[in-house]
Amino acid sequence: MGSVRYFGEGLTYLNPGRLRGKLIAIEGTDGSGRSTHIEMLQEWLEVQGYGVVTTGWTRSSLMSKAIEVAKKGNILDRWSFSLLYATDFADRLEHQIIPALRAGFIVLADRYIYTALARDIVRGGNPEWIRNVFGFALIPDLVCYLRIDVDTLAMRVIESKGMNFWESGMDLRLGSDLFDSFKKYQMQLIEQYDKMAEEFRFEVVDARKPPEEIQEALRSKIEPILKTAKKAASAPTQPEAVPIEPEPEQLSP
Ligand SMILES: Nc1ncnc2c1ncn2[C@@H]1O[C@H](COP(=O)(O)OP(=O)(O)O)[C@@H](O)[C@H]1O
Ligand SMILES: [Mg+2]
Numbered sequence: 001m002g003s004v005r006y007f008g009e010g011l012t013y014l015n016p017g018r019l020r021g022k023l024i025a026i027e028g029t030d031g032s033g034r035s036t037h038i039e040m041l042q043e044w045l046e047v048q049g050y051g052v053v054t055t056g057w058t059r060s061s062l063m064s065k066a067i068e069v070a071k072k073g074n075i076l077d078r079w080s081f082s083l084l085y086a087t088d089f090a091d092r093l094e095h096q097i098i099p100a101l102r103a104g105f106i107v108l109a110d111r112y113i114y115t116a117l118a119r120d121i122v123r124g125g126n127p128e129w130i131r132n133v134f135g136f137a138l139i140p141d142l143v144c145y146l147r148i149d150v151d152t153l154a155m156r157v158i159e160s161k162g163m164n165f166w167e168s169g170m171d172l173r174l175g176s177d178l179f180d181s182f183k184k185y186q187m188q189l190i191e192q193y194d195k196m197a198e199e200f201r202f203e204v205v206d207a208r209k210p211p212e213e214i215q216e217a218l219r220s221k222i223e224p225i226l227k228t229a230k231k232a233a234s235a236p237t238q239p240e241a242v243p244i245e246p247e248p249e250q251l252s253p
Contacts, residue, residue: 001101001141007113008135011094016138021051021101022225023138025112026218028146029189030167031157032207033214037146038108040215041222045106050226053100055092056110063088074171078123085116086133093138101138106226113137114200118192122185123172141225144218145197146207150187154179 001019004010026034026041042052058067067084070076076084100107113134120130148156157163163178165171169185170178197204203221205214 005139019101020104025109032146051105060091062091122188145202148207
């Protein structure tokens with residue numbers, strides 16, 4: 001990662017040390033193809049000898065159960081949800097992402113803080129507040145955004161797993177039924193991702209194309225940043241001793 005850069009203050013109690021790996025975030029709305037491509041990217045990278053760790057939204061051992069329960073009950077307001085997501089992410093950052101980067105692994109993140117920003121903002125959240133909440137996040141080496149239009153997305157989701165309550169934003173009561181709500185909610189999310197794509201310089205990939213073409217495009221975006229990544233074969237299996245380093249550089253979002 002070179003020098004460690006955070007969106008805000010970072011995890012102030014933690015000296016991350018030297019991060020030799022690469023952090024690659026795959027962003028995109030529900031059903032845009034993130035899981036499909038992360039699986040293919042992992043295999044492609046491992047065949048080349050890279051150590052790969054994947055991490056996904058709400059997958060922390062600390063918070064995944066609590067988030068599941070909160071979603072079932074639909075009793076929490078957007079602040080509480082954002083804070084649950086932030087806690088989940090902080091746990092994964094400290095216990096999974098940073099240790100893997102220290103050890104020279106490539107971390108593929110299925111969603112990143114941009115998803116939390118988009119979801120909070122479409123629920124009327126204050127952009128400044130939510131960005132501050134996630135100020136502890138590392139700035140990824142690369143963010144690939146799987147961009148899709150809402151009509152293609154709706155067809156794809158109907159043909160696969162179907163529409164669910166949260167992916168349809170039913171808590172927002174935007175539409176008369178699940179389908180109507182899904183389209184309105186996803187349209188608003190996509191609008192937010194599109195705005196952030198410019199601000200945060202996402203690499204945008206057209207997610208409407210066949211999977212092979214998308215995978216090809218993703219690989220061509222990732223290849224240049226691998227040049228400086230250590231091969232897993234030459235990386236120690238345990239994280240290195242953490243040298244004392246100067247305070248990490250801070251960037252505003
Ligand atoms: N490029 C594509 N074209 C058509 N269908 C796709 C494409 N990519 C993924 N799918 C299908 O769309 C559905 C959602 O893909 P998935 O990878 O699970 O998305 P996500 O993880 O972003 O929610 C799956 O059934 C998958 O097989
Ligand atoms: Mg998925």
